[in-house]
Amino acid sequence: MAGRPRSFDRETALAAAVEQFWRNGYEETSISTLTRAMGITAPSLYAAFGDKDHLFEEASEAYFRRTCEGVEAAAAQPRVHDAISHLLDGTARAHTAPDTPPGCLMLTEPRLTAQRRAVTAQIKDRLDQGVSDGDLPPGTSTAQLASFLVAVMRGMSGSARDGADAEELLAIAANAMAVLPPAP
Amino acid sequence: MAGRPRSFDRETALAAAVEQFWRNGYEETSISTLTRAMGITAPSLYAAFGDKDHLFEEASEAYFRRTCEGVEAAAAQPRVHDAISHLLDGTARAHTAPDTPPGCLMLTEPRLTAQRRAVTAQIKDRLDQGVSDGDLPPGTSTAQLASFLVAVMRGMSGSARDGADAEELLAIAANAMAVLPPAP
DNA sequence: TCCAATACGTAGTGATCGTTACAGAAAGAG
DNA sequence: CTCTTTCTGTAACGATCACTACGTATTGGA
Numbered sequence: 062m063a064g065r066p067r068s069f070d071r072e073t074a075l076a077a078a079v080e081q082f083w084r085n086g087y088e089e090t091s092i093s094t095l096t097r098a099m100g101i102t103a104p105s106l107y108a109a110f111g112d113k114d115h116l117f118e119e120a121s122e123a124y125f126r127r128t129c130e131g132v133e134a135a136a137a138q139p140r141v142h143d144a145i146s147h148l149l150d151g152t153a154r155a156h157t158a159p160d161t162p163p164g165c166l167m168l169t170e171p172r173l174t175a176q177r178r179a180v181t182a183q184i185k186d187r188l189d190q191g192v193s194d195g196d197l198p199p200g201t202s203t204a205q206l207a208s209f210l211v212a213v214m215r216g217m218s219g220s221a222r223d224g225a226d227a228e229e230l231l232a233i234a235a236n237a238m239a240v241l242p243p244a245p
Numbered sequence: 246m247a248g249r250p251r252s253f254d255r256e257t258a259l260a261a262a263v264e265q266f267w268r269n270g271y272e273e274t275s276i277s278t279l280t281r282a283m284g285i286t287a288p289s290l291y292a293a294f295g296d297k298d299h300l301f302e303e304a305s306e307a308y309f310r311r312t313c314e315g316v317e318a319a320a321a322q323p324r325v326h327d328a329i330s331h332l333l334d335g336t337a338r339a340h341t342a343p344d345t346p347p348g349c350l351m352l353t354e355p356r357l358t359a360q361r362r363a364v365t366a367q368i369k370d371r372l373d374q375g376v377s378d379g380d381l382p383p384g385t386s387t388a389q390l391a392s393f394l395v396a397v398m399r400g401m402s403g404s405a406r407d408g409a410d411a412e413e414l415l416a417i418a419a420n421a422m423a424v425l426p427p428a429p
Numbered sequence: 430t431c432c433a434a435t436a437c438g439t440a441g442t443g444a445t446c447g448t449t450a451c452a453g454a455a456a457g458a459g
Numbered sequence: 460c461t462c463t464t465t466c467t468g469t470a471a472c473g474a475t476c477a478c479t480a481c482g483t484a485t486t487g488g489a
Contacts, residue, residue: 064465065455088273092447102468103448109466113447174407208413209420212400219399220392223358229392236393240423248435249485276477286438288479293436297477430489437484446475454467459460 071109074099078110079120084162086170087117117172124166125176131155132183141191142241145210148184149234152214156221157230164218168211181211198245206240213237255293258283262294263304268346270354271301301356308350309360315339316367325375326425329394332368333418336398340405341414348402352395365395382429390424397421 077099081090092113096103110116135147156164167176188203197203217230261283265274276297280287294300319331340348351360372387381387401414 063457064463065467067466068455091445093445104450104469105467107448168403171406177407202416205413205416205420208404208409209397209417212404212417213393213397214400215403216396216398216400219352219403220396222355223361225392229389232386232389233393233396236389236424240420247487248433249437251436252485275475277475287477288439289437291478432489433487435484435486437482439481439483440479441481442477442479444476444478447473449470449472451469451471452467453469454465456465457463459462 083166153230157227163221267350337414341411347405
C-alpha cells in the first residue's frame, strides 16, 4: 500500500518546471535543466510527472490557470473599455514582472495554440457582452477585435523578451486602446 | 590554384537553408535537416558556409534584405498613412504567402533582436518624416508608435504560425491603422 | 602527364538528448 | 521482525546533436 514517501514537494517542483518552460520554451528546456531547477533526479521526475510532454502539459495548465485569473479579473470590470484596458495593462506588467521570466509562455510556445484560441474566445465573449451592454456599437466585429488584441499581446510578449520595460509595453497597450470603438 | 568545382549552386542551397530556418527557427533546425533540404552533405555545408551559426547569419541576412525591400517599398508611399497601410497589408500577405513558410523569421527568431531594432528604427524614421510632412500631428510620439506597429506585426506573425489566413491578418492590419492619428 | 588544390562521400568524433534498468533506502501492514 | 510498496541515486541506454578526419574524385596549371 504505502511505500517510501516522496522527498520533495510536488507543487514546488512543478512551479520550478513552469519557470523553466516559461523562460526557454518546451524544446529549449532539457530534462537535465529541469532536474537541476526542480532539485530532483531524472527518475524522480519521471515517476512523479511522467515524460517531458506530460510534465509540460501540467506546467502549462498551471500557467494557464494563473493567466486566466488575470484575464477574468480584468473582464469583471463593468465597462468593456475598462475591462480591455485592465487586460492590456495587466499583460504589460505581467510580461515585465521582475520576479518572473519576461514575456508569456502561453503566447509564445508554439504548441499552446489551443490555449491561445481559448483566451481569444474569452476576450471575444467579453466584447460581445460590451455590445449587449451598449458600451460598443452594434455590429462591432468582436472576433476581429479579439484577434487584434491577442496579436498585440503576443507582440508585447515578444518585445518583453527583447528587453522592453514595463513603460514601453504600457505605451503599446495604451496605443492599442485607440482601436476600441467609443461607446455609442 | 583551382581545384574541383563545387557541385551545387551556393545561392540555391542558401535559399533552401533560409526556408528551413524560416519554418523552424535556429534551434529546431538541425544540420541533418539542412543538408537534406539543401541537397548536400555535411562536409560540403561546412566547407561552403562555415558552421551553423555562420550559415544562419548568412541566411538571416538574405531574409532581412528581402524583408527590407518590402518595408522600403511601403515607406516610399508619399503619405505616411498609405506607407503604414502598405506596410501592414504587405506584412499580412507575406506572413500567409502560400509558397513560403507562415510568419516571419526576423520577427520570431530570438537571436534577431538587432534586426528587429533596425526595422523599428526604420519605421520610426518614416513616421518622423510624416510629422515633418504635416501628415501627422506635431508631438506625435513616433518611437512609441513604431514600437506598437512592430508589436502588431509580430503578433501577426504568431497568428499566421497558428494557422490564421490572409483575411484574418488583414483585419488585424486594418484595426491597427486606427491607432495612427489623423492628419491635422 | 604529373602536380597542387579544392570538393566530394563515408564514416566517425565526443556531447547531449529523452528515457530507463537496477539496486538500495524508507515507509506502512502483517 | 519480515514483506510489500514506493521512492531514491547511479549509471547507463540508443538516438541525435554539431562537427570533422580521411581517402577519393575532379579540376586547372606546369
